[in-house]
Amino acid sequence: MTGSKQPPVFRHKKKTWLRVRQCWELYLFLLPAVALVFIFSYIPMYGISIAFKNYKPSTGYAGSEWVGLMHFIRLFTLPKFKVIVSNTFIISFMSIVLGFPFPVMLSLILNQLRSERYKRIIQTVTYMPHFISTVVIVSMLTVFLSTKYGIYRYFCDLMGAQPVNLMGSTTLFRWLYVFSGIWQHTGWNTIIYLAALSSIDVGLYEAATIDGANRWQRMVHIDIPSIVPTMIILIILDSGSVLSVGFEKIFLMQKPSNEAVSEVISTYTYKMGLQSMQYSFSTAVNLMNTLVNFVMLFLVNYIARKTSEYSLW
Amino acid sequence: MFKRMQRTNEDIAFDILFNVLGFIALFITFYPMYFVVVASFSDPRLVLAGKTFILPRGITLEGYRLVFDDPRVWTGLRNTLGYTLGGTAFSLLATMLAAYALSRRELPFRGIVMLFFTVTMFFSGGLIPTYLVISGLGMLNTYWVMVLPGAVSVYNMIIMRTFFTTNIPEELFESARLDGCSYTTFFFRIGLPLCKAIIAVISLYYAVGYWNEYYKALIYISDAEKTTLQMVLRNILLSTQESADQSGMDYSSRLMTAEQIKYALIVASTLPIMLVYPFLQKFFAKGVMLGSIKG
DSSP states (O other), X not given: OGGXXXXXXXXXXXXXXXXXXXXXXXXXXXXXXXXXXXXXIIHHHHHGGGGGBOOOTTTHHHHSOBOTTHHHHHHHHOHHHHHHHHHXXXXXXXXXXXXXXXXXXXXXXXXXXXXXXXXXXXXXXXXXXXXXXXXXXXXXXXXXXXXXXXXXXXXXXHTTOOOOOGGGOTTTHHXXXXXXXXXXXXXXXXXXXXXXXXXXXXXXXXXXXXXXXXXXXXXXXXXXHHHHHHHHHHHHHHHTTTTOOOHHHHHHHOOGGGHHHHXXXXXXXXXXXXXXXXXXXXXXXHHHHHHHHHHHHHHHHHHHHHHSSOOOO | OHHHHTOOHHHHHHHHHHHHHHHHHHHHHHHHHHHHHHHHHSOHHHHHTTOOSSSOOSOOOHHHHHHHHOHHHHHHHHHHHHHHHHHHHHHHHHHHHHHHHHXXXXXXXXXXXXXXXXXXXXXXXXXXXHHHHHHHTTOTTSSGGGTSTTOSOHHHHHHHHHHHHHHSOHHHHHHHHHTTOOHHHIIIIIIGGGXXXXXXXXXXXXXXXXXXXXXXXXXXXXXXXXXXXXXXXXXXXXXXXHHHHHOOTTHHHHHHHHHHHHHHHHHHHHHHHHHHHHHHHHHHIIIIIHHHHHO
16 A cells, blocks of 8 residues: 555565565465365376376386377277266266256245245255265165165055166166255255345335236246356356266165166276276276366356356356 | 235235245155154064054164164264364364465465365366375375365365455454454454354364265275274165075064164264254354355
């Protein structure tokens, strides 16, 4: 503030240094987080180089020979490759497209409820499943759908149908995966929409009411447009992880009998890497995955920027 | 005021519709959880016979007794409790400090540091390179591996930073600064008390993350003495059937008990979070919503 009259060009270097010294405490504050992220995120990024090498634990990073794109060529010519990529893509696409409308609808519903108490009860209950672990969610599915002792068995007996092993079936796997995810996260995902809805100017509703809009019209013409930016941002972010179907849940739900639809890139990376010890190949698979995600993120963001006024950057 | 009197039929129909829709959402979410709890207390035979849809029948604590007779459960519980308490405290402190530093506009190179963090949200080494670093550091099968990698969530840090930027008034900082208050004193004495809501929310996020952790245990921990509760759950829930199959005696009742153990285990492992979470829920509105509206 005092230096604002000085020509900035001359003072710039000295000023930065001075400001750095004044802020030394803040740098100290940053240190633990920066160190952790550097060690556990940036050093592994350097390790991606083994995707182009023939890495052996005995020779280390430096001693392993470069093999160029060998692992990638092997991956692309793998008979399984197409299946794995399309499985990943389908599951991910289904999760995004089917999972997307539910939080929007629930938040619009919650926003219309007159009783604060009722609203809070619904929120408390629908947020709950979000805190349940993946292991428990999959266990619940397994227990409910067990052909011997599940509640599913009870209904089959009731209707005289023969129980089928749903958890191991290839036709239902994706639906079970997607809808258990919707059950778990819908409530939680309303938070961000509710935040957008609660920031709407009350004057808008008043003006609309004076103009004769009923509640349905107010919802359609005020509430929905006001959450569109949030929706677009979330879609862009989701599409950035289109090939990163979470490992945890799939891995727990996977059975030899449903592998034809449940083998995705992350589970394949795990099997190749830690079970078959093909470190380089597994890293190559993972890198391919990351690159596709990047491309998708940029692509969808580009489309969003061209077609609407909202985008990440 | 007079508007309230003018509730039309249309308005009332609208209210009824949305109340019903809300109830449907409530029921669909609530019932499966409720059923598990009921089944965990009921006679497994009656559960299978479909007699426990509304209330527990043939109440028994046998399932819980068997769960807590299992030493693996106690080991997992002890470890998870340790990881959760230690990890949450550590993560919270590291995240909070970094978020505060990044919320100060006068910090030189703030943009670069921010970029340093955000890159990791979109790009990472992946499974094997990370595994190799961790094994290179000699951290496989140690308690450290459950806490240090991933201790700082960049996502949580950004939420906190936004909250700090919008909820610690700049004037307050400037006047404290004029009185000779250091960054450290200001943050701990004046800043933090203004940010209880976000601290509660982020602690909950971290605590739930640690409590539910099974991925890291699967990959980095092979020592049964150091594993987490979720890993134990996974092993028991997948293996009870087989172990029961092998024992010839009293075959069907053993299988029944195995089913009840599953219900009891699900409840016992999830209950601690469910008990804590409603107390923190009031902060979600204050913390998360305020943070994201203004941010």
